[in-house]
Amino acid sequence: MSEQSSNAARLVILISGRGSNMLSIIQAIQEKHLDAQIAAVISNRPDAAGIVSAQQAGIDTQLLDHKSFESREAFDASLIQVIDRYQPDYVVLAGFMRILTAEFVAHYAGKLINIHPSLLPKFKGLHTHQRALEAGESEHGASVHFVTAELDDGPVILQAKVPVMADDSAETLAARVLEQEHMLYPAALKKLIDEAKANTP
Numbered sequence: 001m002s003e004q005s006s007n008a009a010r011l012v013i014l015i016s017g018r019g020s021n022m023l024s025i026i027q028a029i030q031e032k033h034l035d036a037q038i039a040a041v042i043s044n045r046p047d048a049a050g051i052v053s054a055q056q057a058g059i060d061t062q063l064l065d066h067k068s069f070e071s072r073e074a075f076d077a078s079l080i081q082v083i084d085r086y087q088p089d090y091v092v093l094a095g096f097m098r099i100l101t102a103e104f105v106a107h108y109a110g111k112l113i114n115i116h117p118s119l120l121p122k123f124k125g126l127h128t129h130q131r132a133l134e135a136g137e138s139e140h141g142a143s144v145h146f147v148t149a150e151l152d153d154g155p156v157i158l159q160a161k162v163p164v165m166a167d168d169s170a171e172t173l174a175a176r177v178l179e180q181e182h183m184l185y186p187a188a189l190k191k192l193i194d195e196a197k198a199n200t201p
């Protein structure tokens with residue numbers, strides 16, 4: 001990774017799959033659109049392709065397989081121990097597919113964010129694109145929000161909208177939304193980081 005400023009925001013990114021949103025953040029940092037550094041990328045799935053991508057970018061990676069733990073609480077407690085080694089300013093969920101416990105959320109209150117593929121508060125949860133089509137929505141999109149114990153219910157930081165086309169499938173709509181996500185997440189992080197700097201004496 002290229003050098004960042006000495007006070008660059010430290011990010012730990014959590015993924016479960018390909019990590020395309022993680023890659024958009026890496027690119028924004030490399031192109032100096034985002035004054036941040038990625039301290040680590042952590043996945044709950046051994047097969048997450050994004051882990052290889054992060055390693056190729058020279059970023060420290062950790063695997064914490066949730067299936068190796070007897071409970072959600074035990075997984076989350078172990079995840080906190082791993083994350084806290086890096087002392088992040090923000091914990092960034094990027095295609096991370098585990099519901100986090102209230103204890104985990106409270107531990108990172110105000111610094112835990114997620115990107116969700118819908119215009120919250122519409123379509124919380126999974127299968128958002130199919131649900132938007134079934135609801136006859138004329139527009140759809142993605143939201144970056146603070147994570148709370150309640151699923152996909154936290155304060156929205158930034159949103160991006162796309163039109164729903166008459167011949168859209170869930171796949172074509174998802175692709176249009178994902179294209180916007182890749183601009184939205186770096187923009188949302190920049191907003192948070194700039195606001196934090198403005199509020200720092």
Ligand SMILES: Nc1nc2c(c(=O)[nH]1)N[C@@H](CN(C=O)c1ccc(C(=O)N[C@@H](CCC(=O)O)C(=O)O)cc1)CN2
Binds near residue numbers: 098101150153
């Ligand atoms: N407490 C919270 N945890 C998480 C939030 C949140 O807002 N509050 N956001 C999600 C991200 N997410 C949608 O944006 C989401 C992720 C996962 C699931 C889900 O049902 N997961 C299942 C397992 C699914 C799988 O492994 O494929 C589960 O955890 O049992 C719903 C929404 C991240 N966490």
Ligand SMILES: NCC(=O)N[C@@H]1O[C@H](COP(=O)([O-])[O-])[C@@H](O)[C@H]1O
Binds near residue numbers: 020022
């Ligand atoms: N509930 C969380 C969720 O559905 N996240 C979604 O997973 C997709 C893959 O992300 P990725 O390519 O960054 O891994 C993205 O569309 C993201 O919004």
